[in-house]
Amino acid sequence: MLVSLKWLQDYVDISDINAFDLAEKITRTGIEVEAVEVLSSATDCVIGYVRSIKKHPEADRLNICEVEIDEKGNETVQIICGAANIDANQKVIVAKIGAVLPGNFKIKKAKLRGVESYGMICSLKELGIENKLVPTEYQDGIYVLSKDAPVGTDAVNYLRLNDTVLEFGLTPNRADCLSMLGVAYEVAAILDREIKYPDLCLNESDEKTSDLIKINLSTYDCPAYYAKIIRDVKIKQSPQWLQSYLIASGIRPKNNIVDLTNYVMLELGQPLHAFDLKKLNTDEILVRNAKKDETIITLDGEERKLIAEDIVITDGEKPVALAGVMGGQNTEIDDLTESIMLESAVFRPTPIRKTSQRLGLRSDSSSRFEKKVDPNRVKLAIDRAAMLIEIIAKGETLKGVSHVDSLVKENLNIDLSVTKVNEVLGTSLTKTDIEQVFKRLSFEYTVKNNVFTISVPTRRQDITIKEDLIEEIARIYGYDHIEMTIPETNTVGKLTYSQATRRKIKRTLESCGMNEVITYSLTKQSYLNRFLLTDHAFIPVALKMPMSEERKYMRHSLLPHMLDVVAYNKKRTLENLSIYELSKRYYKTGEKTKETYLLAGVLTGRLNELKWKNEVEVADFFNLKGNIEVLFEKLGINEDIKFVKPDDRLPKDYHPGRSAYIMFKDSFIGIIGGIHPNTQGEFDLNDTYVFELELETLLKDEQDLLKFNLIPKYPSITRDIALVVDEQVTSMDLISTIKSTGKKLLKDVDVFDLYQGEHIETGKKSIAFSLTYLDEHKTLTDDEVTKRHEQIVSALEQTFNASLRK
Structure with missing residues (x-):
């Protein structure tokens, strides 16, 4: 909304305030002034x-x-x-x-x-x-x-171009400020000044409009329609003041009739339209829904194909206007027009918005109908326009209007106590303070026992509940005048377990050298089921009004867009990346949309490079696995984690020989692995490794975030063993057997060597472990350790057919 300060001066005295100061005051009370522009800076x-x-x-x-x-x-x-x-x-x-x-x-x-x-x-x-x-x-x-x-x-x-224009960034709820009078109410409240209302003095003839034209509404989407006939108008250029006001408001002047309908729309917020009465050639106005494939040529010269949801104004048969959006070319005001029919109506917001969007035809009228107009200004606007046409176009106005009206026009009454206001705002406002606010807002009210009954005018359709009124009190009283207070509560302020865990996850991964990225939650259809187990069939969440096909759905996996990030950086010669993202997936369960947290990471390129030693460490599966093992240890759940060989459900985006399922207490929570060569080629990547975890189980199953162990009083004993086993045997399975056999005496197991080659039989491998033994209550003897160590070796031989490497 563009607001001319010269025009605003007609309704409220702002002669003593600087434009920038006024803009600051308006912004501080809740309506953002996006720009302050001088209409013309020309001199001399x-x-x-x-x-x-x-x-x-x-x-x-x-x-x-x-x-x-x-x-x-x-x-x-x-x-x-x-x-x-x-x-x-x-x-x-x-x-x-x-x-x-x-x-x-x-x-x-x-x-x-x-x-x-x-x-x-x-x-x-x-x-x-x-x-x-x-x-x-x-x-x-x-x-x-x-x-x-x-x-x-x-x-x-x-030319009245020595004007300053404020550009309002209005939110949809403040439709009242889509009119100069609405802005005047706002400014008068802010400055505590009186409103000067527009004149309304009609000189009507004895002949009645209702004798010449009848209104018939056959659609629910038009609850009110007013028509007024004006004869013998003189079509000419508008006076300079009118043209200047329209130019300042962003509307091009055309002729006095069209300009006056635009002027009144900007003044009162009620769209109007003028039809050439001779071109109507009818005594009936029928407002109905369009017929399928019906067409109309609008004022911009374009033929519009209509659907049944569109609303049209007709002469009983053919459309003469696209209701609430734009008039028809077949009844346009031109230089030969002598008599006109003025229209002032109300249309329901939804069909107007849909028609405007579908046809790509957004107008000043449609933007106002979409946000609702004041039902008490429909008749006022048509009378105001008729008066101005009498004066400027020398027309003769017929008596009264022809209309159908089922609008609710009563003000909404809301009870609000002084106590409630102060409880919500944390203030100590008195009854007098609150009264002053309602007087400045021009709201009628009564007070009894410190309880206000406020009559909310229909121009403020954004106010429907007590909290809306409390917001009005706060912004007009002044946010700067409300003292800062600490809310009184019995609840101790702290992070939830889920919040604390997410923070710990981020700190841990960043300590491992990974950088956080944030990617779009919106994705395209081809990305929806990528990197998901083949039996994970999520029902997608589609946007009703997507920005594009690329951003039509809510994502199921974080990895596709993270690979886009890697590809984007690679094209800019940044090939060494270690990144993670902690965000949500979205999917439907029945009619509800569910959100669950995911954690994903990507590793590619060189981890470090010692040029003087000619040594390069390249990212691989085990580097990434090491990062998440550190994470599991920090979360205190490493004992419950297993990495297992994937089955035939493995997504095709993973490399089948370099991937593993991640299990928590025997429940699947994610996958870690290399990217399949086909996927690497699709994204134009080098060797890349990824993981993705479902965090919901970890965030719900509350663990101790910090675990402390006393420093041992007694010495530990370390024994190493090197086992020769089949290639298919995993180190995880061996460690599990070692721990279950070693029991309390065994405190730690580490893999420190893996060997295949000379002196090792084909199909076999050698894995070396370091075992640490400790008794927290006494010093262990060699015999005790040897006995337990032999039990472990025996268990491994029996379970995995393992043999000690010689």
């Missing part, structure tokens, strides 16, 4: 009178103009002008020598093809007005003023 521009013109002797497209630039006719200057629409006896805008136009363009004496020029005849564009806002007939030439424009007067002031 006056209104000139073109006495005569003649062709330039050396240039066919240039004219030599004699222009009078002072009110007494004593100062005439010669100006060279190339505009096609320049002519004698015109009133024009003249930038004199020394004038500065927007863009810091300074006017100087010039010589064009041998003829001197002492100034410049300007278009509105050269004064800083966007060309799309300039009236159509002046878009390719200079701007011609009305015959009564006073020569020698400052042109910028006369």
Whole structure:
């Protein structure tokens, strides 16, 4: 919403406040002012009178103009002008020598093809007005003023372009400020000033509108429709003040009738439309839903194909307007129009929004209907427009209106106690303080026993509950005036177990050299089932209004977009990456959408490089596995974790020979492994290793985040063994047997060597373990350790057919 301060001054006195100060006050009370712009910064521009013109002797497209630039006719200057629409006896805008136009363009004496020029005849564009806002007939030439424009007067002031415009960034709930009167209410409340209301004084004829036109509503989506007939209108250019207000508001002037409907829409927030009565050629207005494949040519000259959900205004048969969006070309106001029918109606927001979006046809009217209009301004707006048309277009207004109206127009009453206000805001406001706020907001109220009964006006449809009123009190009283207080509560402030665990996970992975990334939660269909077990069939969550096909669904896995990150960096020569992401997956269970936490990591490239030793450590499966083993140890769950060989459910994106399932207490929680060569080729990656964990089990199953062990009083004894076993036997299985046999005396088991080759039988491998024995209550003897060690070796021989390597 663009707000002209000159126009705003018509409703509330802001003459003593700077535009930037006003913008600051408005922003502090909840409506963001996104920009403060001066409409035109041009200086030393006056209104000139073109006495005569003649062709330039050396240039066919240039004219030599004699222009009078002072009110007494004593100062005439010669100006060279190339505009096609320049002519004698015109009133024009003249930038004199020394004038500065927007863009810091300074006017100087010039010589064009041998003829001197002492100034410049300007278009509105050269004064800083966007060309799309300039009236159509002046878009390719200079701007011609009305015959009564006073020569020698400052042109910028006369055109009312010495105006400042505030650009409001309105949220959808504040539809009341899509009108100048609504903005005036807001500013008057902020500054504690009176509102000046628009005039309304109609001189109607004896003939009734309702005798000439009937209204028929056959759709639920139009609860109110008002029509008014005005005869003998004179179609012409609007007066300068009206054009200037529209330009400042971002609307291009067209003619006095169309301009006045736009003016009243901007003033009151109620869209209006004017039909050429002769072109209607009917005594009935039928508002209905469109028929399938019905068409209408709208005012922009485009043929629109309609569907049954669209609403149309018809003459009983054919559509003459696309309701709430744009009028039809077949009833457009033109220079030959003599009588008009004014329309003021209310349409339900949803069909207007859908029609506007489907046709790509967003208008000032549709944006207001989408957010709801004030039901008490529908009749007011049509009467206000009729009054202005009487004055400016010299029309004769027929008596009354023809209408159908089922709107609810009563104010909403809400009870609110002083105690409730102070409980919510943490303040000590008195009844008088609260009364002052409601007076400034122009809300009617009664008070009994410190309980207010507030009558919320229909213009403020965003206020429906007590909390809405409390918010109004807070922002008008002033957020800066509310003291900072600490809420009173019996709850001790702390992180939940889930929050604390997520923080611990991030700190641990970052200590392992991994960097956090954040990728989109929205993804495309082809990414949905990647990196998931083949029996994990999640029901996808699709967006109703996606930005694009690439962002249509909520993701099931973090890895596809993380690989996009790796590919993006690789293309920019950053090939060594160690990254992780902790975020959510989304899927449906029945009608509900479920969110669960995932943790994923990616490792690729070189981990480190010692150039002076010519040594390079390249990322592999075991580097990544080591990182998550550190994580499990920090979380205190390493004893419950197992890495097992994958089965035929392994996703095709993983390398079948370099992957493992991750089990927690025998429940599947994730996969770690290399990327399949086909997937590597698809993403254009080098050798890359990934993991993805389902965190919900870990976050729910509360573990001790910190475990402390006393430093042992007695010495430990270490024994090493090297076992020869079949290639298929995993170190995890061997360690499990070692621990179950070693029992309490065995405190730690580490793998320190893996060997295959010379002196080892084909199909076999040698794995070496370091076993640490300790008794916390006494010093172990060699015999005790030897006995337990032999038991372990025996168990391994019996279970895995293992033999000690010689």
